[in-house]
Amino acid sequence: MxxxxxxxxGVGERAERRLAELGYTTIASLRGQDPEELYNRDCLLEGGxxxxxxxxxxxxxxxxxxxxHPEPEKLKWWNWKDQPEPVSFIPAVQKSQLRTISELADAIxxxxxxGILSDEQIDYMVCNFQSFEAMCGQMRTEGYQYFLIRLExxxxxYMAVKVEEDRIFLSKLYLSQPARGHGLASRAxxxxxxxxxxxxxxxxxxxxxxxxxxxxAVYEHLGFRRAYETKTDIGGGFFMDDYIMEKEIS
Numbered sequence: 001m002x003x004x005x006x007x008x009x010g011v012g013e014r015a016e017r018r019l020a021e022l023g024y025t026t027i028a029s030l031r032g033q034d035p036e037e038l039y040n041r042d043c044l045l046e047g048g049x050x051x052x053x054x055x056x057x058x059x060x061x062x063x064x065x066x067x068x069h070p071e072p073e074k075l076k077w078w079n080w081k082d083q084p085e086p087v088s089f090i091p092a093v094q095k096s097q098l099r100t101i102s103e104l105a106d107a108i109x110x111x112x113x114x115g116i117l118s119d120e121q122i123d124y125m126v127c128n129f130q131s132f133e134a135m136c137g138q139m140r141t142e143g144y145q146y147f148l149i150r151l152e153x154x155x156x157x158y159m160a161v162k163v164e165e166d167r168i169f170l171s172k173l174y175l176s177q178p179a180r181g182h183g184l185a186s187r188a189x190x191x192x193x194x195x196x197x198x199x200x201x202x203x204x205x206x207x208x209x210x211x212x213x214x215x216x217a218v219y220e221h222l223g224f225r226r227a228y229e230t231k232t233d234i235g236g237g238f239f240m241d242d243y244i245m246e247k248e249i250s
Contacts, residue, residue: 005020005027005061008060010056011057014054018042039054063075085182086152089147089191091145092135092146092158095136098136101148108157109130128234128236146159147159151182163201173189189223192204204246204247205245206245207245208242210229216245222247224247227243227246
């Protein structure tokens with residue numbers, strides 16, 4: 001198959017074939033179409049997620065079809081990438097910020113760990129490790145730094161790090177449920193990687209519950225590897241059964 005769609009910059013054999021399957025074989029047929037809808041229908045045909053770069057091609061194609069004199073820079077499909085959402089990592093240095101984090105922790109832990117840990121263990125860990133008092137102690141005597149993760153004007157999560165001799169320990173990285181799946185974890189890791197480079201550190205390490213499959217998959221996608229397993233007595237008759245995961249920074 002070779003149609004006039006090939007005249008559109010960025011439209012190759014795969015995009016042309018899939019557009020034809022969606023019912024579009026001419027440039028005129030793309031006028032007024034919604035690229036997001038094209039991409040969603042593409043995913044349905046595929047039976048699962050399609051490489052998001054295909055969405056960028058569709059955005060470029062619809063722009064080309066709708067515009068009599070298109071701008072050259074807008075005919076490059078990579079210029080139609082998703083714009084990163086405005087996210088900031090705010091050092092928690094005020095008591096009010098730590099209280100906000102403790103409230104986030106209470107809500108996130110009870111939602112995220114239900115089914116992985118018992119309610120009793122979740123309550124114990126939040127009280128002993130993520131309460132306002134516990135975090136103040138960690139910062140005062142153990143060298144931890146806490147950060148609020150803010151998306152636009154909303155606090156959606158937090159993280160805690162500790163700078164060690166040659167690497168950073170990522171103690172906590174938690175996002176509220178609606179904030180997941182938007183690339184914020186990737187942005188957070190990139191932020192910590194930059195901390196490593198500025199301080200000439202070699203890498204990042206963290207612990208993750210061995211049964212927390214979703215988080216393990218995210219960290220592996222972000223370049224972490226499972227180094228070894230560990231079981232830690234955290235008091236109260238409770239244990240943490242974790243993987244140690246590591247990522248080297250070049």
